[in-house]
Amino acid sequence: MSDEYSVTAMADEGVAKNVEYTGRQLILLDQDDPKAGLDALFSRAGVSVANHIQAGDSAIHALQEGGTVVLDDLGIAIVEAVEGDQRLALKATVDSTPTLESEPERVLHACTEATAAHPMEYFEGYLHGVADLVERVQGNGQVNQSLAPAAAGPRWSEAQATWGLQAILATETTLTGRGVGVAILDTGIDEAHPDLADRMRQSVSFVPGQAVDDGHGHGTHCAGTAGGPRNPATGPRYGVACEADIYVAKVLSNQGRGSDGQILDGINWAMSQSGVRVISMSLGGAVALGAGYSRIYERAARRCLMRGKVIIAAAGNESQRPLNLQPVGMPANCPSVLAVGAIAPDYTIAPFSCAGLNPQGGGVDLAGPGVDVLSTWRNGGYRRLSGTSMATPHVAGIAALLWEQNPMATPAQIVTQLRAGTRDLRLPVSDAGRGLVQAP
Structure with a gap:
């Protein structure tokens, strides 16, 4: 198994076993006003956008460099792995902002x-x-x-x-x-x-x-x-x-x-x-x-x-x-x-x-x-x-x-x-x- 991703074996009800996560978060932005969601992430969770990726471009280098990457055409942000207080702030921001939804980034096969x-x-x-x-x-x-x-x-x-x-x-x-x-x-x-x-x-x-x-x-x-x-x-x-x-x-x-x-x-x-x-x-x-x-x-x-x-x-x-x-x-x-x-x-x-x-x-x-x-x-x-x-x-x-x-x-x-x-x-x-x- 590669060291590239972390592995978490989940056994809680409603969660599949042997799910593999990267530590990053995927944020679904408001399709009508994505900027408002990004502003909330910045002001309340300290999440700053490193790169905006346009249609047809690749986020590969931006993801390697770290920071938050936004796929503008999809209205999806990929937030770098955060820990401690910032992780709690990110969760609180998403939970309290109706236009935002988040999912942990998984590894698929x-x-x-x-x-x-x-x-x-x-x-x-x-x-x-x-x-x-x-x-x-x-x-x-x-x-x-x-x-x-x-x-x-x-x-x-x-x-x-x-x-x-x-x-x-x-x-x-x-x-x-x-x-x-x-x-x-x-x-x-x-x-x-x-x-x-x-x-x-x-x-x-x-x-x-x-x-x-x-x-x-x-x-x-x-x-x-x-x-x-x-x-x-x-x-x-x-x-x-x-x-x-x-x-x-x-x-x-x-x-x-x-x-x-x-x-x-x-x-x-x-x-x-x-x-x-x-x-x-x-x-x-x-x-x-x-x-x-x-x-x-x-x-x-x-x-x-x-x-x-x-x-x-x-x-x-x-x-x-x-x-x-x-x-x-x-x-x-x-x-x-x-x-x-x-x-x-x-x-x-x-x-x-x-x-x-x-x-x-x-x-x-x-x-x-x-x-x-x-x-x-x-x-x-x-x-x-x-x-x-x-x-x-x-x-x-x-x-x-x-x-x-x-x-x-x-x-x-x-x-x-x-x-x-x-x-x-x-x-x-x-x-x-x-x-x-x-x-x-």
Whole structure:
């Protein structure tokens, strides 16, 4: 575990266990008069603003230097860690100012299946047995299809396309996502991958000291699922929107971890990119049963909707079905974020997929293929992974297809089409929402 963040294991009612905090505070400012809130923080809590970050700019250096950083376009302040009397003054100021709300800054993680089994050993790489075998035999990370049969058995043949693309009918449509930007907020991307190198429009890192190049693999996998090419260099087709424009914001480190500030910084950037319509976030943090959603992320999601963009996020992998169901994590549990659950090749809900157990937006909206999903990996390779992380870019890709079909559509219209076009799997709404997404 890195020393970068502090770890606090919480066991109080209404608080998820093993929540990781940075010590900083996130302050939601009045959207109509943010200056009044900042003035109150300065005069009564001694909090001074070091930097104002405009749309499209990065707060990475400002956060490293300390002080309070304001993401002006989101109306959110990130307050440096304070202790003692100043901490008490900050809390008193927020509590006594109706236009201010605060949340402790958390550390979120990539949503692969490893989270459920090892909640404090996040994402050193979920190594699927098939991929391990391939790498041992070939030694180069490339998938040899004769060694990697589809895990679904006789129901699916992956000779031409992955089972996930077939299940969502991406192989049956003529739409490709051409002209639509999909932003992948994750661990970065393998910039030299032969399938992705010429597909990226913009890429930027919001992780201090790390380049956008993906030292983990998770972000490369998600980017490949959302927008991999129709004819990849090796193996079957795996990408949904095979001609969409890929935008990459590295908000999680090479260890698969990132602070709220980094993630919000990435959202702020993606929101400013005119070509982006879909923001795919295969990341999250656990929440407790009965807990509410983050007002901070809800503000960010609403601002994105106002700018013609929709955030699609992983529901989380903390469940251990059938006996241990856990609620949809943050930020997917926000009302203005589409939460995606994961299904297996036999159309059952994945055992790790979180459920819609909390009110006020904490439900699952849609489901996507999330078990034994083949996609791109670092060092030009390919790998199979499982998680709601894998389901999320399937849905993001379908959203890109819908926007290609109707470029003038609003986010609300795209969301309505996503929900209306689902396939009913006869699963509980709390598990799969409206059902499995389908290509138009």
